[in-house]
Amino acid sequence: MTAMLEVSGLKKRFGERLLFDIDRLVLRQGAAYTLTGLNGTGKSTLLRILAGLEPAELASVRFLDTPVTLAPYPGCLRDAVVYVHQHPVMFSTSVADNIAYGLKTRGLAADEIARRVDAAMEWAGVGHLRKSKPATLSGGEKQRVALARAHVLEPRLLLLDEPTSNLDGAAREQVIALIPSLVADGRTVVMACHDRDLISLPNVERLKLRDGRLQARQNRLRKVI
Numbered sequence: 709m710t711a712m713l714e715v716s717g718l719k720k721r722f723g724e725r726l727l728f729d730i731d732r733l734v735l736r737q738g739a740a741y742t743l744t745g746l747n748g749t750g751k752s753t754l755l756r757i758l759a760g761l762e763p764a765e766l767a768s769v770r771f772l773d774t775p776v777t778l779a780p781y782p783g784c785l786r787d788a789v790v791y792v793h794q795h796p797v798m799f800s801t802s803v804a805d806n807i808a809y810g811l812k813t814r815g816l817a818a819d820e821i822a823r824r825v826d827a828a829m830e831w832a833g834v835g836h837l838r839k840s841k842p843a844t845l846s847g848g849e850k851q852r853v854a855l856a857r858a859h860v861l862e863p864r865l866l867l868l869d870e871p872t873s874n875l876d877g878a879a880r881e882q883v884i885a886l887i888p889s890l891v892a893d894g895r896t897v898v899m900a901c902h903d904r905d906l907i908s909l910p911n912v913e914r915l916k917l918r919d920g921r922l923q924a925r926q927n928r929l930r931k932v933i
């Protein structure tokens with residue numbers, strides 16, 4: 709499978725503290741990964757670095773085999789990588805407006821935006837919330853709207869920070885059920901999480917941050933990368 713993102717020599721420090729030192733990380737096209745590790749090991753920080761939102765020391769970064777910089781990504785890649793925050797911030801207008809926002813900033817035609825927003829809301833099961841104010845949504849509904857808002861942009865790489873945290877029961881299951889379809893169409897998905905059900909989803913590989921290093925686990929094989 710072709711590499712989507714290849715990062716070498718990634719070090720993150722906060723002041724004197726070296727949070728992690730990753731020799732090499734390769735995320736393949738159309739692959740899904742969970743990023744696990746104890747609290748404070750740096751999962752959110754790593755996602756933010758990969759999203760181009762947080763500076764770090766990097767020896768090299770390649771996106772679809774082209775050398776790029778992170779923080780910031782070049783303009784052409786800003787649309788290709790989407791980060792979904794653990795507690796998504798939304799405009800106080802309506803659910804539909806929030807999902808449409810990114811498409812409007814890209815200058816798409818109004819009928820194309822309407823078509824894509826409808827499809828994304830249906831995909832996430834939030835069509836009935838079209839006119840609702842985000843402040844009135846439950847945690848599970850808000851997370852599904854955030855996923856619809858990311859999905860509608862058709863990113864190549866999706867970085868999800870604890871997509872099921874603070875959810876339980878049906879709300880959690882509804883979010884988990886959306887993940888496999890995100891990987892369709894050759895997208896790459898990385899989810900920082902502690903959720904056993906996400907970790908054990910079929911065809912999801914596990915990246916684990918431990919003692920400042922990143923370990924890749926595939927089935928019973930484990931190697932330090």
Ligand SMILES: Nc1ncnc2c1ncn2[C@@H]1O[C@H](COP(=O)(O)OP(=O)(O)OP(=O)(O)O)[C@@H](O)[C@H]1O
Nearest residue numbers: 722723727745746747748749750751752753754900
């Ligand atoms: N801006 C910052 N300045 C200094 N330290 C920071 C900063 N941001 C994060 N840290 C520290 O870096 C460490 C990693 O934080 P991060 O949120 O990435 O961990 P995490 O693995 O996602 O944790 P959790 O599972 O609790 O969400 C923490 O000890 C945190 O306090």
